[in-house]
Amino acid sequence: MRIIKLDAIDSTNSFLKEMICTETVTDYTIVVAEYQTNGRGQMGTNWDSEKGKNLMFSLFKDLSIHVVEFPFYISMAISLAILKTLKALNIPDLHIKWPNDILSADKKICGILIENVIKNKLNSTIIGIGINVNQTEFNNLPKASSLKNITGVHYNLDEILQNIIKYTKAYSECLQQGEYEAVKNEYEANLFRKNKPSTFKNTEGELFSGFIKGVTKYGKLMVTLEDEVVKKFDLKEVTLMY
Ligand code: BTN
The missing domain is CATH 3.30.930.10 (Bira Bifunctional Protein; Domain 2)
Structure with a gap:
């Protein structure tokens, strides 16, 4: 060292x-x-x-x-x-x-x-x-x-x-x-807001709701949307509002 x-x-x-x-x-x-x-x-x-x-x-x-x-x-x-x-x-x-x-x-x-x-x-x-x-x-x-x-x-x-x-x-x-x-x-x-209802902003500035479920091994964030569809986001694609 x-x-x-x-x-x-x-x-x-x-x-x-x-x-x-x-x-x-x-x-x-x-x-x-x-x-x-x-x-x-x-x-x-x-x-x-x-x-x-x-x-x-x-x-x-x-x-x-x-x-x-x-x-x-x-x-x-x-x-x-x-x-x-x-x-x-x-x-x-x-x-x-x-x-x-x-x-x-x-x-x-x-x-x-x-x-x-x-x-x-x-x-x-x-x-x-x-x-x-x-x-x-x-x-x-x-x-x-x-x-x-x-x-x-x-x-x-x-x-x-x-x-x-x-x-x-x-x-x-x-x-x-x-x-x-x-x-x-x-x-x-230890993920912040895991399984809690959360608001996100996409690259167009639009807000949407979902639940953080985890991450993929590539580091994408997995979010369940209101229609139960799971979406995977890159860092540049989404901002968690809090
Ligand atoms: C962040 O945006 O959250 C990352 C910040 C990382 C800051 C550290 S301070 C030591 C090292 N040297 C830098 O220029 N940045 C990182």
């Missing part, structure tokens, strides 16, 4: 990507930053965070050979590793909002950005994680919160990082052993 601690960087994902392209990077190489000037989120969004208050890091663990056809298992395993870490800290009411946001009491406290780099025709996966830990102000972000806002406790960032690494190793082991069903079942058991 190699942990690289940075004061400030554009993005830990970009930094690790550059490392992978220019040198040999071994499993569990982790880049942590106190501050990102260009933190990146899913679907081209920004990830902003106050300096020194939150956990922002990128991790390299080559799992691709175990999940060649189904990279979404990496996403499920990482979401579960974070969930387990936060459960151990007694953070209440935790769920995974598909595909991989972590919510506590319906507020987003963690985001995950998984990216791929191709080097010498081989694919490497970078797992970027941002957890709102000790920040207390989230201006203009009504759906965001932090561990401190939820519990009133000030947390040690290093301890949380060490626990995420520990649980990432445990879930990686599950994938290496081929325990795909177990990982998917546990992920689905």
Whole structure:
């Protein structure tokens, strides 16, 4: 394991990507930053965070050979590793909002950005994680919160990082052993709004109702519509309203 601690960087994902392209990077190489000037989120969004208050890091663990056809298992395993870490800290009411946001009491406290780099025709996966830990102000972000806002406790960032690494190793082991069903079942058991009447927005901006039933191994969301028809949605096709 190699942990690289940075004061400030554009993005830990970009930094690790550059490392992978220019040198040999071994499993569990982790880049942590106190501050990102260009933190990146899913679907081209920004990830902003106050300096020194939150956990922002990128991790390299080559799992691709175990999940060649189904990279979404990496996403499920990482979401579960974070969930387990936060459960151990007694953070209440935790769920995974598909595909991989972590919510506590319906507020987003963690985001995950998984990216791929191709080097010498081989694919490497970078797992970027941002957890709102000790920040207390989230201006203009009504759906965001932090561990401190939820519990009133000030947390040690290093301890949380060490626990995420520990649980990432445990879930990686599950994938290496081929325990795909177990990982998917546990992920689905923790899905936000599973089996609850929910409203969704499609790409045309139209609202529709349905029940989240689970995910496919390709990572599509399975929703039962009012006519009992089950539809499968890609991330770009649907937004869960909450
Ligand atoms: C999301 O949109 O929910 C994903 C956010 C991921 C943010 C983390 S912070 C560390 C790593 N570096 C980045 O630039 N992004 C990820």
